[in-house]
Amino acid sequence: MSDEFRPNIIGFACQWCAYQSADLAGTLKYEYPSTIKLIRVPCSGRVDSAFVLEALALGVDGVFVAGCPEAECHYRFGNRIAKIRTAMLRNILPEFGIESARLRFEHVSSSDAVKFVEFAKEFDKQIRKLGPTPLRGDKHE
């Protein structure tokens, strides 16, 4: 066993904003923790609650959903739906024994690589502080 806990973090990133801000961060050679892995979605509003629960149930330590800035959703208001959905999920996570802090929603514009990187670092740190997910178990490789 390695001594240091390396969290496994999945981010659902909207293809128009968040995914592109991560691309830009890479292009600018900004560094952020490699624990963060993105799954590209057309819109943050596409992210089904089931995806988030599924990831957490499978033993992911942290999940985030990243969409366009407040009034700039490419699909008018998908980001608002995503934000509300994550807020509701955060409320019920403790009932499954999962800390709400393991789930986050973030607005990131496609040009804001700095914000993406800062968020990634901060979220990684927070998940490290929380430690391994209580659901992490034999299912994990």
Added chain:
Amino acid sequence: MKAGVYVCHCGNNISDTVDIGELIDFARGLEGVSVVRDHLFMCSEMAWEMIRRDIVNGLVDRVVIAACTPKNHEKFFRSALEAAGLSKYMLEIANIREQCSWPHKSEKKYATEKAKLLVRSAVSKAALLEPLEDITFSIEKSVLVIGGGIGGITASLDLGNMGYRVYLVEKEPSVGGKLTKFDKIFPLNDCASCVVSPMMAEVATHPLIELITYAEIEDVEGSFGNFRVRVRKKQTYVDWDKCIGCGACTTVCPSKARVPDEFNEGLGWRTAMYIPSPHAVPRKAVHDPNVCVNCGKKTFGTKRFLRNGKEYLTPCEKACPTGAINRSIRWDPEGEIIELDIGAIIVAVGYQVMDKEVFKEYAPHSPNVITALQFERILSPTGPTEGRILKPSDMQKPNAISFISCVGSRDARYHTYCSKVCCLYMLKQARLVKEKNPEINVYIHMIDVRAPGKDLEEYYVQTRQLGINIIRGKVGGIEVLPDGKLRILGFDADIGTPVEVEVDLVVLATAIELPEDARKLARKLGINIDSSGFLKEDHPKLRTVESSLDGIFIAGCCQGPKDVSETIAQAKAAATAVAALMAGDKVRVEPYIAEVSNELCGGCGICISLCPYNALEMAEGSDETEKRVVKRDVRTCKGCGICVSSCPSGAISLSGYDDDQISAQIGAMLGVMAVRV
């Protein structure tokens, strides 16, 4: 499945950080992977050919590229699949450069681990890809341009010259918009009608442009490629086929039948029979039944006979040399409905300026307090003073004029935005005053002068040199003195004290806004309104002439305040965008749209309320036994997937981003088989 995994070194951009050998070994061990190859540059022709050959040789039936972001070369790789006869959508890209080797270059070991997860995620999604095809629609190759100002005219001419059929719908009897009201326009102070008149004539005679003036949009159905538009052509009560625009009817129309003249911004009068302006195109008379006094008590649809048995004709009927005016006809006051099949729409409905009445502090009841648009009419040789600078109250020359800027703009009570053109047109107007009557004292009260743009700062500096007093500071109010003079209660911010000036004429630069009925039009079309109250573009930088709806474009001041050059630039951009969209016989769009399963749909309609584009609709069953299900319109669906994630029965799927595909990606990030919860 036979997935081919192609790993790119990207020179050393990827290979410096990610251990390519380890990644290849890992990929070889993944289920369903038949071929793994690497290349120094996967975006090279050689690599493209390598991929194509693998497919043609039957080694591979889906492709996973581990390289840079899909934004870079997705199209390029898709073309290799297409060239090999495979659906180009059997492709998945693992972004191991922008999202792995570059941002994790100081954690090489972990970067390689992450690259493996990204590849495994891509492979597991690839396993579930389907051989989709582009969706194609036929398109109606005609364009509707709404609004015939300089913006709409420019767009119509450009499209007409490119060979498209154009319908230009203008609500006034004549095209031309605001520009026909101006004498000169900044920055060259060239003659406005010399700019706009030839264009008005051209748009009216162009073989591919049909001008429909004095008309408004009734309703719009359908979507890009196939809009069905109903236009209401308002009743003119004059047979335009016969009218030759001589104006004889307007001169005999009695002066008691009159209203303030729209063209002169209320500074003059027009009669019931009128031709809107000397520049009018088409040059046709219009009859206004609300103003008509029914000479000889001859109302519409009646005939009257004199004692001698001859038919009585009203002065207008008598004056008309071509018989275009016939009051015995029962004209339909509702006008006529014209139906058009349209491929794309450009909205160029321009602006209106705020009314002076709103600003009680600026003595709007004084006839000598006017808006800048009214002052344009005073400056114009075709205006109520024939271009002489006179006060409306007594038609005498003023000794001093004050211009007040930002009236309703940059003011939290009305509009927070800057109307952008006021500084410049006030300088223009002040300059025209000085050129005509240098003895008139001119004051301009401004918060600050905004003159960015080509030649505009120079224009400002030159204007200052003409001896115009520019006072920096907001005006608190205007007092009307007993002799009718106006006292400006201003403030000079440069010396920090209140200033008062007494003048004979005040010009208010009232804010530019979206025209009143444009909101209604926007609602009919489904265009959004932005926080400033103008029509909203799809993206403030990348898609400035597109609305959020495919096939509907916006241009000119209805999108935000602009000067003429900016309006024209935007109109040309909109025309080009339309032309590009309609260039082929068919439109091709990515097949990433939602699909509703009739079997699973419970008909609750939650998705309908959430769809940002009204692409979903409840289809009633044909009889009582058939259930209600939701139908999705192929053309309006944009594939956001909001409906998919909101459907309680899991009845909606989204090609390219389906539930099982995303679940597989999640599972792959952990190394366990995905289970839906």
